[in-house]
Amino acid sequence: MIQSKQSIKALLKSWEIERLITPLDRHFALELAEFHRQQLDQHNESHNELFLLICALLSHQLSQQHTCLPIEQISLDNPMNEQTAQCKITCSHAELMALLSQFSAIGVPQDSVPQDSLQESSSTPLVLDQGSLYLQRYYQFETQVADKLRYLAQDEVQGLPTATQETLNILFPHNPPKNAATESPFPKHESVYDWQKIATATAFTKRLAVITGGPGTGKTTTVTKLLFLMTQEADLTIKLVAPTGKAAARLSESIKASKVRLKSELAPFADKIDINSLSRVPEEASTLHRLLGVIPNSPQFRHHKDNPLRLDLLVVDEASMVDLPMMHKLLSALPSHARLILLGDQDQLASVEAGAVLADICAGLKADKSQSEKWQMCYSAPYAKRLSQLTGHDLSGFISASPGIGDSLCMLMHSHRFKGDAGIGQLASAVNNSDKSRIMQVWQSGYDELYWIEHQKTSTGNAGLEQLLTQSVSHYRAYLEMAKDPQSDPLDIIECYNEFRILCAMRAGEYGVDGINQGVKDALKQAKLISPEHEFYPGRPVIIQSNDYNLGLFNGDIGLILPDSAHQQATHTAPRLMAHFIQADGSILKVLPARLPSHDTCFAMTVHKSQGSEFSKVAMVLPLWPSQAQKQLLTKELVYTAITRAKHHFTCLGSQTVFEQASLQATKRSSGLARRLWL
Numbered sequence: 239m240i241q242s243k244q245s246i247k248a249l250l251k252s253w254e255i256e257r258l259i260t261p262l263d264r265h266f267a268l269e270l271a272e273f274h275r276q277q278l279d280q281h282n283e284s285h286n287e288l289f290l291l292i293c294a295l296l297s298h299q300l301s302q303q304h305t306c307l308p309i310e311q312i313s314l315d316n317p318m319n320e321q322t323a324q325c326k327i328t329c330s331h332a333e334l335m336a337l338l339s340q341f342s343a344i345g346v347p348q349d350s351v352p353q354d355s356l357q358e359s360s361s362t363p364l365v366l367d368q369g370s371l372y373l374q375r376y377y378q379f380e381t382q383v384a385d386k387l388r389y390l391a392q393d394e395v396q397g398l399p400t401a402t403q404e405t406l407n408i409l410f411p412h413n414p415p416k417n418a419a420t421e422s423p424f425p426k427h428e429s430v431y432d433w434q435k436i437a438t439a440t441a442f443t444k445r446l447a448v449i450t451g452g453p454g455t456g457k458t459t460t461v462t463k464l465l466f467l468m469t470q471e472a473d474l475t476i477k478l479v480a481p482t483g484k485a486a487a488r489l490s491e492s493i494k495a496s497k498v499r500l501k502s503e504l505a506p507f508a509d510k511i512d513i514n515s516l517s518r519v520p521e522e523a524s525t526l527h528r529l530l531g532v533i534p535n536s537p538q539f540r541h542h543k544d545n546p547l548r549l550d551l552l553v554v555d556e557a558s559m560v561d562l563p564m565m566h567k568l569l570s571a572l573p574s575h576a577r578l579i580l581l582g583d584q585d586q587l588a589s590v591e592a593g594a595v596l597a598d599i600c601a602g603l604k605a606d607k608s609q610s611e612k613w614q615m616c617y618s619a620p621y622a623k624r625l626s627q628l629t630g631h632d633l634s635g636f637i638s639a640s641p642g643i644g645d646s647l648c649m650l651m652h653s654h655r656f657k658g659d660a661g662i663g664q665l666a667s668a669v670n671n672s673d674k675s676r677i678m679q680v681w682q683s684g685y686d687e688l689y690w691i692e693h694q695k696t697s698t699g700n701a702g703l704e705q706l707l708t709q710s711v712s713h714y715r716a717y718l719e720m721a722k723d724p725q726s727d728p729l730d731i732i733e734c735y736n737e738f739r740i741l742c743a744m745r746a747g748e749y750g751v752d753g754i755n756q757g758v759k760d761a762l763k764q765a766k767l768i769s770p771e772h773e774f775y776p777g778r779p780v781i782i783q784s785n786d787y788n789l790g791l792f793n794g795d796i797g798l799i800l801p802d803s804a805h806q807q808a809t810h811t812a813p814r815l816m817a818h819f820i821q822a823d824g825s826i827l828k829v830l831p832a833r834l835p836s837h838d839t840c841f842a843m844t845v846h847k848s849q850g851s852e853f854s855k856v857a858m859v860l861p862l863w864p865s866q867a868q869k870q871l872l873t874k875e876l877v878y879t880a881i882t883r884a885k886h887h888f889t890c891l892g893s894q895t896v897f898e899q900a901s902l903q904a905t906k907r908s909s910g911l912a913r914r915l916w917l
């Protein structure tokens with residue numbers, strides 16, 4: 239069964255020392271193996287050894303943000319993929335699967351068993367389902383999320399007043415985007431469809447609508463029009479949320495701007511529709527945590543299935559950042575009658591924690607798995623007919639024999655922000671499609687918006703890095719000079735600081751957040767823009783690393799240390815320094831620096847933490863010689879996310895090889911959610 243020079247227990251210890259697994263992985267495996275031994279001592283020692291190894295592999299897999307361990311993917315000759323294999327599994331994958339299903343600690347769900355007894359029968363710590371091994375908790379998350387999404391997707395709002403259809407036509411006058419045929423990744427004939435209108439009709443008629451698309455494809459515009467349409471029909475309690483405070487603030491801003499645009503667009507139709515109901519479209523967004531109601535020092539929320547949220551419609555923006563456990567909590571707390579709209583970019587980095595929920599939801603729209611740029615809407619025949627009637631677009635070409643949850647999905651492909659011939663949009667699209675030759679072509683095309691800095695490492699330093707630091711000093715100069723002026727408004731200073739950001743692929747190391755922050759700090763000090771003699775100095779940007787519900791600060795919130803001029807004027811004393819944060823409602827939250835929860839300097843931040851934010855100019859830093867472990871983290875989703883944070887200018891410090899390698903590597907998250915949704 240297992241060939242190993244030493245016991246698996248000893249092997250796990252050596253893997254832990256080599257950092258191939260974490261102490262948690264080893265302890266998890268040992269505890270479960272102990273449970274297994276106590277529960278049913280019927281297996282022989284070889285089985286126990288195998289069980290111990292499989293548990294360690296599962297825990298390791300979960301720590302890599304997968305939600306399960308597909309047995310077929312275990313490398314039998316070298317299960318931990320060490321440099322030299324120290325153990326082997328000597329049976330086939332099929333034999334391994336059969337053996338695991340007999341272990342008392344591993345439950346096997348029966349398709350025909352009703353839900354209640356299914357839960358009872360699978361109260362084992364592990365579950366083997368469809369060839370993948372799950373931790374019971376993750377199995378429950380995954381199956382329940384899939385069940386709830388499928389249930390919501392099936393539910394259709396019947397009947398639609400004629401007036402609604404007329405309003406829909408006013409909101410979306412048929413006006414295909416200029417150059418759509420060349421800009422849209424859809425085949426030419428498809429680019430004449432108004433997918434924003436189709437998405438609105440979908441969200442109006444379905445309990446679940448998932449509206450996905452890259453930056454500037456009109457997700458917020460669409461949802462604003464939809465909410466306007468809804469508020470014409472009924473008095474609904476609508477809530478807007480996003481996973482982070484920053485993303486929530488951005489959603490609020492976008493909805494506000496979108497309402498202003500819509501108001502002027504609708505002005506000529508004031509005799510036909512009630513434009514005033516636009517004021518009933520909410521603007522304030524909160525974080526998911528706040529919506530669900532945090533209980534201090536508890537992983538539970540105040541709202542759950544027995545105390546559901548009080549709302550009729552929930553809009554979740556930046557849904558790609560929502561991990562599987564959080565999506566489970568959210569869906570559990572959704573009242574039975576409520577509608578759910580998920581907005582997000584399926585191509586962005588997956589959530590920091592387990593799962594890739596949005597990507598799994600959209601997986602069925604990939605027309606050809608080998609060509610990632612090819613997407614194809616897939617509707618059931620009856621729903622395609624209904625949507626065609628509602629929107630005036632013939633959707634018969636998008637009917638699928640196995641539509642899964644396709645009726646609830648709509649993908650917006652045309653970016654109104656990046657013009658088709660603009661560098662940032664071109665680069666983002668080439669990276670997203672892992673198109674190696676196109677990527678190089680775009681970099682060599684001399685776009686003003688794109689700037690490449692090659693690492694030039696010599697014994698005396700790295701000229702590339704020096705160039706980046708010089709660029710950073712010039713970008714950060716304006717806000718730091720404003721920070722020195724007591725008359726400056728903190729809101730303006732923060733806005734100016736937010737014009738530019740350095741995004742690093744890694745946290746640690748010379749080219750990670752730690753090294754780059756230090757480099758920028760030294761360069762700014764040399765330029766006499768900051769005086770970092772003390773821990774807190776005027777102009778120091780800070781990023782919060784943990785949630786502090788009492789202070790109202792959350793992981794990822796970014797603020798600036800600035801003199802508190804209001805306090806100075808009130809007390810006529812020397813100005814004291816306070817950390818200033820812009821809140822979701824646009825107001826400033828001031829916190830004494832000493833009271834800040836764990837935090838870091840933020841001249842540079844990780845690409846992961848930048849999700850949900852946008853900056854006028856972005857500089858991405860890639861490591862010079864990434865280690866094997868770092869290479870795994872360098873994916874096209876990471877590069878795409880960094881590029882699409884930039885509105886007007888994108889710089890990259892890196893080497894051509896590393897940029898290419900990253901752009902060709904897609905994130906792989908093992909999960910059964912896509913299969914469950916698209917059966």
Ligand SMILES: Nc1ncnc2c1ncn2[C@@H]1O[C@H](COP(=O)(O)OP(=O)(O)OP(=O)(O)O)[C@@H](O)[C@H]1O
Nearest residue numbers: 434452453454455456457458459460492499654655
């Ligand atoms: N159908 C359209 N025609 C013309 N301009 C549009 C259309 N839809 C959206 N826009 C414009 O494109 C810009 C981006 O739209 P919007 O903010 O709705 O996109 P988004 O997908 O929500 O972007 P992000 O993902 O960055 O939040 C806005 O300026 C908006 O006015």
